[in-house]
Amino acid sequence: MARPGQRGSGRARTSPGTGTQRRPAQRPAEQGIIPVLAEVAREVDRIVQRPPTRPALRTKFQVVALLVREERARVMADGSLTSSKRTEQLKRLDGVATLLAKIAARDTSLLQLLAEDARVSDAARDYKASLMRAGGLEPPEEPEPEPEVQVVPVVTAAPRVVPQSVRARQLANPFLAPDFEAAAERAAAKARRLAGWELLDPLFQSFERAATGQPACMTLPEPRHVPLPLGRELMPHQAQVVTATARGHRTFLLADEPGLGKTAQALLAAQAADAYPLLVVVPNVVKTNWAHEVGMWTPLRRSTVVHGDGAQVDAFADVVIVNYELLDRHVGWLGDLGFRGMVVDEAHFIKNKSSQRSQHVLALSERIRERTARPLMMALTGTPLINDIEDFRAIWQFLGWIDDTKPLGKLVTALEDTGLTPADPGFYAAARTSVIDMGIVRRRKVDVAADIPARRVADLPVELDGAVGRSIRAAEAALAERLVERYRSAVTALGMTPDGIDLDLARRVAAGELKDSSDKAGGENVFTMVRRIGQAKAGLAADYAAQLARNVGKVVFFARHVDVMDQAEQSFADRGIKYASIRGEQTTRTRNKNVAAFVDDPEVQIVVCSLMAAGVGLNLQVASNLVLAELSWTDAEQTQAIDRIHRIGQDQPVTAWRIIAAQTIDAKIAELIDSKSALAARALDGAEVEEGASSTDVQLEALVGLLVDALAAEGVG
Incomplete structure (x- = not known):
C-alpha cells in the first residue's frame, strides 16, 4: 500500500517472449521521491564533468537540492515513522546530499543556487512539480498571483544616518532645481508596434540563441586625445570608452577582463561627461584603491570614502565612494545629494534582485535618473554572468535599459526600428545587437595585448579597519617615537646643533634600531x-x-x-x-x-x-x-x-x-x-x-x- 501522498507503483514488469528475464518488483526502499532525486543527481553529476554547465542543468541541480531539503524536514516531522525507518530515510537523503556537494565542488558557481535568497525560476517550479509527481507526491497548489504593485524598493533593516557634512551641504544648497528634460526623456520612448509582446525573456534568450562566439562589444570610436595628469598614459582600448563618453554615450556595462584598467576608464569617463558629483559603489576591499585612483587620474577632483556612520565624510567632494555593506545606513542621504553619475564596481554583486544591496543600488540609480537628464551610469564587472542569462536583469535595470517588466527608452526604440517581432527568426540576432549597442563593452587581454605591457605590477591599497588596524598604527607610532628619542639623545650626546634634519645621523640611528631588532627576541620592531x-x-x-x-x-x-x-x-x-x-x-x-x-x-x-x-x-x-x-x-x-x-x-x-x-x-x-x-x-x-x-x-x-x-x-x- 502506498503511503499517504504517494501513488502506488510497485508492480513488476515482464518482458514479452519466452525465455526473457523477469524484472524484479521494485523494493519498498526504492519507492518514493528519494530514488527519483538520486537518479537526477547522478545524471547531473555525469553532465557537470563535461563543462560548460548549461542553464537546464543548473535548474535540475537547484530543484534536487530544494527537494532534498524539504524531504528531510518532512521525514523529521513524520511521527508515523519508526526510529529505524527514519534513520534509513535520512541516510539515503544524506547520500544524495553528498553527491550534490561533490557536484558543487566541481562547479562552485552552483553554490549560488543553494542560498536562502536564490531566485527560483518558473521553469524550476515546473520541473520541481514533475519530480514530485514522479516520486508519488502531489505538488502544492501555486498561490494566485497578487496584483502587481509598483513599489520603490526601500529597506530599513539598519538605522539611517545623515553625516554632519551632508547637513552642511544641504544648507549650502537647499534647492535642487527640477530637471524637466529628465522627465521628458523617460516618457518619450514607448513600444508601439511591439505593444503587447513579452520582450524581456526574448532579450535575455538572444544572448544564447544568437551568440556569435565573440565577446559582446559595442562599436567604439577611434580613440582621441584625452587630457591626463603628467606621467600618466592611457592605453588605446581605454581611450575608446572615454571618447565614446565624450561623444555623448552615457550607459556602459564595462565587462573588460581584470587588468585592463576599468577603474581609470570609469573615472576619466566621468570627467568627460562632467558627471559630478559622482557616486561609486564598490566592494570593501577596493574602496581605498578607488580613492587612490581618483588622485592618480583626476587629481583636480576631490574624493571622500564613507566609513561607518560617515562622521568623516566630505559631502562637498566630487566623488563619493561607499561599499555595498554600508548602503543600508546611508542610502537616504545618498539618494538626495544630487549625483549626476553612478559607478557600480563588481556589478555582479547585485545580480540577486531580492537582496538588500541590489535593492539599494537600484533605488539609488532610479533616484539619480529622476533628478538628472542622461546621467552617466556604469556597471563594472569581469563576470556579468554567474549562473545564467538572468543575471543580466539587475545590471540592465541599474543602467536604465529595462524595468521589472519591459525594456525602456532607447532600447525600446531600437527594437521597434528592427521591424521584427519575437515570432520572426531574425529577431534574436537583432535584439542582441540592440542591447550590445546600449553600452556593453567586453575586451579580453588577448584582444588588446598590443595595448598593455607584457608584465606590470598593479598596487591595490587597502584600509586596515577595526582594532587590528588601530593596534598596528599605534605600534608604528611607538616605533617612530623610539627612533625620535634615539635621534634626540644622539644629538645631545654629540653636542650637535643641526640646521634641520641630519640625514647621516638619521641613518645611523635607524641602523642601530635595525641591529637591535635583529639581535633581540620579542618586543615590537620593524620585523x-x-x-x-x-x-x-x-x-x-x-x-x-x-x-x-x-x-x-x-x-x-x-x-x-x-x-x-x-x-x-x-x-x-x-x-x-x-x-x-x-x-x-x-x-x-x-x-x-x-x-x-x-x-x-x-x-x-x-x-x-x-x-x-x-x-x-x-x-x-x-x-x-x-x-x-x-x-x-x-x-x-x-x-x-x-x-x-x-x-x-x-x-x-x-x-x-x-x-x-x-x-x-x-x-x-x-x-x-x-x-x-x-x-x-x-x-x-x-x-x-x-x-x-x-x-x-x-x-x-x-x-x-x-x-x-x-x-x-x-x-x-
Missing part, C-alpha cells in the same frame, strides 16, 4: 610590525584573489609567512574554492603533485605559494594573474615570484596585484622596492649604481623614512 601587517591583510588579499579567480580563472597567491598562507587557504576553503599549496616543508613529491594539480586540474583555481619556497624553480604560466599578499624586502625576490608566470610559453600579459596597507609602513616599503627596481634596471642598462638592492637597504631606508616623517611632524627641518 614584527611588517608581519602583523601581513596577517591583517591576509583576509583582504584572499578576498581579492577569490574575485580574480572568479573573473579570469587561475590565480597564483604569494605570501611570506605561514600564518598568512593558513588564513588565505581557510578563506578559500570557506568559499568552496579548490586550491593547491606550495610550502617549504613539503617533500619534492608532494610539491610536484601540488604543482601538477594547479597546472592540469581545471577545478584547482588558486595555488598558495611561499615567497621563499616557491619564488624560484616553478613554472606556473597557466595563470596570468598573481597576488602578492605580503611585500618582499627586495625587488629581486618580488621579480622572482612574478617570473613564475611571466616566462617563455606565457601567451597573455601578466599582472601582479600587490596588496598594500594604506597609511602604514607598508606603503613606504613598496615605494622603496620600486626605487631599487629602477636602480637595478639602470645597472643592467649599463649605468653605474653606487648602492646595491639588498634587503637591509630597504629595511634601513624604511626606518629612516619613518624617523624623518616623525621629526618633520614635530617641526624639525
Whole structure:
C-alpha cells in the first residue's frame, strides 16, 4: 500500500517472449521521491564533468537540492515513522546530499543556487512539480498571483544616518532645481508596434540563441586625445570608452577582463561627461584603491570614502565612494545629494534582485535618473554572468535599459526600428545587437595585448579597519617615537646643533634600531610590525584573489609567512574554492603533485605559494594573474615570484596585484622596492649604481623614512 501522498507503483514488469528475464518488483526502499532525486543527481553529476554547465542543468541541480531539503524536514516531522525507518530515510537523503556537494565542488558557481535568497525560476517550479509527481507526491497548489504593485524598493533593516557634512551641504544648497528634460526623456520612448509582446525573456534568450562566439562589444570610436595628469598614459582600448563618453554615450556595462584598467576608464569617463558629483559603489576591499585612483587620474577632483556612520565624510567632494555593506545606513542621504553619475564596481554583486544591496543600488540609480537628464551610469564587472542569462536583469535595470517588466527608452526604440517581432527568426540576432549597442563593452587581454605591457605590477591599497588596524598604527607610532628619542639623545650626546634634519645621523640611528631588532627576541620592531601587517591583510588579499579567480580563472597567491598562507587557504576553503599549496616543508613529491594539480586540474583555481619556497624553480604560466599578499624586502625576490608566470610559453600579459596597507609602513616599503627596481634596471642598462638592492637597504631606508616623517611632524627641518 502506498503511503499517504504517494501513488502506488510497485508492480513488476515482464518482458514479452519466452525465455526473457523477469524484472524484479521494485523494493519498498526504492519507492518514493528519494530514488527519483538520486537518479537526477547522478545524471547531473555525469553532465557537470563535461563543462560548460548549461542553464537546464543548473535548474535540475537547484530543484534536487530544494527537494532534498524539504524531504528531510518532512521525514523529521513524520511521527508515523519508526526510529529505524527514519534513520534509513535520512541516510539515503544524506547520500544524495553528498553527491550534490561533490557536484558543487566541481562547479562552485552552483553554490549560488543553494542560498536562502536564490531566485527560483518558473521553469524550476515546473520541473520541481514533475519530480514530485514522479516520486508519488502531489505538488502544492501555486498561490494566485497578487496584483502587481509598483513599489520603490526601500529597506530599513539598519538605522539611517545623515553625516554632519551632508547637513552642511544641504544648507549650502537647499534647492535642487527640477530637471524637466529628465522627465521628458523617460516618457518619450514607448513600444508601439511591439505593444503587447513579452520582450524581456526574448532579450535575455538572444544572448544564447544568437551568440556569435565573440565577446559582446559595442562599436567604439577611434580613440582621441584625452587630457591626463603628467606621467600618466592611457592605453588605446581605454581611450575608446572615454571618447565614446565624450561623444555623448552615457550607459556602459564595462565587462573588460581584470587588468585592463576599468577603474581609470570609469573615472576619466566621468570627467568627460562632467558627471559630478559622482557616486561609486564598490566592494570593501577596493574602496581605498578607488580613492587612490581618483588622485592618480583626476587629481583636480576631490574624493571622500564613507566609513561607518560617515562622521568623516566630505559631502562637498566630487566623488563619493561607499561599499555595498554600508548602503543600508546611508542610502537616504545618498539618494538626495544630487549625483549626476553612478559607478557600480563588481556589478555582479547585485545580480540577486531580492537582496538588500541590489535593492539599494537600484533605488539609488532610479533616484539619480529622476533628478538628472542622461546621467552617466556604469556597471563594472569581469563576470556579468554567474549562473545564467538572468543575471543580466539587475545590471540592465541599474543602467536604465529595462524595468521589472519591459525594456525602456532607447532600447525600446531600437527594437521597434528592427521591424521584427519575437515570432520572426531574425529577431534574436537583432535584439542582441540592440542591447550590445546600449553600452556593453567586453575586451579580453588577448584582444588588446598590443595595448598593455607584457608584465606590470598593479598596487591595490587597502584600509586596515577595526582594532587590528588601530593596534598596528599605534605600534608604528611607538616605533617612530623610539627612533625620535634615539635621534634626540644622539644629538645631545654629540653636542650637535643641526640646521634641520641630519640625514647621516638619521641613518645611523635607524641602523642601530635595525641591529637591535635583529639581535633581540620579542618586543615590537620593524620585523614584527611588517608581519602583523601581513596577517591583517591576509583576509583582504584572499578576498581579492577569490574575485580574480572568479573573473579570469587561475590565480597564483604569494605570501611570506605561514600564518598568512593558513588564513588565505581557510578563506578559500570557506568559499568552496579548490586550491593547491606550495610550502617549504613539503617533500619534492608532494610539491610536484601540488604543482601538477594547479597546472592540469581545471577545478584547482588558486595555488598558495611561499615567497621563499616557491619564488624560484616553478613554472606556473597557466595563470596570468598573481597576488602578492605580503611585500618582499627586495625587488629581486618580488621579480622572482612574478617570473613564475611571466616566462617563455606565457601567451597573455601578466599582472601582479600587490596588496598594500594604506597609511602604514607598508606603503613606504613598496615605494622603496620600486626605487631599487629602477636602480637595478639602470645597472643592467649599463649605468653605474653606487648602492646595491639588498634587503637591509630597504629595511634601513624604511626606518629612516619613518624617523624623518616623525621629526618633520614635530617641526624639525
